[in-house]
Amino acid sequence: MKQARRTLRRIALIGFGALGQVIAGELQAGHLPGVEFLGALVTGTVPHPGLRSSWSRLEDLLAAGPDLVVEVAGQTALESHAPGCLQAGCDVVAASVGALMDASLRARLWDCARQGESRLLIPSGALGGLDYLRAARRLGPVHVNYRGCKPVAAWRGTAAESMIDLSTISKSTVFFRGGAEEAAARFPQNANVVAALALAVGDPSAVTVELVADPGARTNRHELTAQGVAGTIRLSVENSPLPTNPKSSRVTAFSILDAVASHWGEP
Ligand SMILES: NC(=O)c1ccc[n+]([C@@H]2O[C@H](COP(=O)([O-])OP(=O)(O)OC[C@H]3O[C@@H](n4cnc5c(N)ncnc54)[C@H](O)[C@@H]3O)[C@@H](O)[C@H]2O)c1
Structure with missing residues (x-):
């Protein structure tokens, strides 16, 4: 009963x-x-x-x-x-x-x-499509190329400051290329998306990461291409930053609320 x-x-x-x-x-x-x-x-x-x-x-x-x-x-x-x-x-x-x-x-x-x-x-956070990746991985390995592009302000106070001069860049600049584990360790405040991807495909070494500072950007942009036996998914998400913390996207708060609601059985 x-x-x-x-x-x-x-x-x-x-x-x-x-x-x-x-x-x-x-x-x-x-x-x-x-x-x-x-x-x-x-x-x-x-x-x-x-x-x-x-x-x-x-x-x-x-x-x-x-x-x-x-x-x-x-x-x-x-x-x-x-x-x-x-x-x-x-x-x-x-x-x-x-x-x-x-x-x-x-x-x-x-x-x-x-x-x-x-x-x-684990909420989907600033990104979508994790349900697809979790399903696709059941068919075989899934490889993900991820590119995270944020306004310059979002990278202040992070390891990016020791890799490029944030105050002088005038165009979109890639300052990090590497694996998911290194990205998560070096950019703890910004690499949650990378970690969520790695967990969704079940293998951090299957995720490659590029991080970009863009003086012209007004939003936090996540782009990914994932390929596996299931097929290919291409995803581009542009999130408005939270005014109180430009490193975080507004949708993340609502993704957390949604995770709570679904956990407790709300459709
Ligand atoms: N999953 C995602 O997609 C995603 C997206 C954005 C942010 N995040 C994560 O969410 C976290 C919070 O984001 P935010 O924008 O609110 O950051 P924030 O810096 O505005 O707030 C974090 C707060 O936590 C407090 N804090 C730190 N250590 C604490 C502790 N031990 N006990 C209690 N409070 C503590 C800080 O004082 C601060 O007030 C970030 O660490 C970030 O890694 C995840």
């Missing part, structure tokens, strides 16, 4: 930056019916306006009793906090997918999820 569904599900965030604030705003506005926003795990002591409850220790977040935790804080935070959430039986949606390029962390998280009978969910 089916168990009666609980009417209210509770979500807590790890991180309350650009993505966290959009997600919290949507939840507080009731745009995911039946979901209550509990609060966020934050660093620092300055209270955030618009945040009812905040915690500095994971134990306090878990004590609030979330059903699901959304990580929107960065790779280090995912590595530090996701194991504890999963072990405590709390499902986790991970935004900082780049961290999962580390095979030992992946194995540790799957282990914690098994122990806690919980799930680690």
Whole structure:
């Protein structure tokens, strides 16, 4: 017999930056019916306006009793906090997918999820088409060429600054060519898409990456061509950046909300 569904599900965030604030705003506005926003795990002591409850220790977040935790804080935070959430039986949606390029962390998280009978969910984030890649890989190896092109401002504060002079480039410039693992390690704030691709095709070495700074770009553009036995997919996505953090795309927040909604059975 089916168990009666609980009417209210509770979500807590790890991180309350650009993505966290959009997600919290949507939840507080009731745009995911039946979901209550509990609060966020934050660093620092300055209270955030618009945040009812905040915690500095994971134990306090878990004590609030979330059903699901959304990580929107960065790779280090995912590595530090996701194991504890999963072990405590709390499902986790991970935004900082780049961290999962580390095979030992992946194995540790799957282990914690098994122990806690919980799930680690990976949203499609700034990109689409991951469902196609996951399906295609069942037919055989899939090779992906990915090109990520963002406005110059989006690369400030990243390793790109030591590879090109961002203040003087006048045209679209490729500053990185390499494999998915290297891209994720060197560009932790920007390589989540690359990691999501590598996980979708099940093999980081099957993904080659080009990263581009474009002074004329107003959007974050992702282009990929993937080929395998199933056929070929060519995808080009242009995302509006979040005004509060141009390194992140607005759609990512909604992809996370969508992952939560589908996880809880919303069509
Ligand atoms: N999957 C995707 O496609 C995708 C797209 C964009 C961003 N992201 C990831 O999402 C993360 C959040 O993005 P954002 O735009 O909100 O970044 P942001 O920098 O605006 O916000 C991150 C917030 O997390 C906080 N934080 C850092 N470590 C923390 C910790 N240990 N505990 C609690 N809070 C902590 C920071 O102080 C900051 O306020 C980024 O790390 C990025 O890697 C993923």
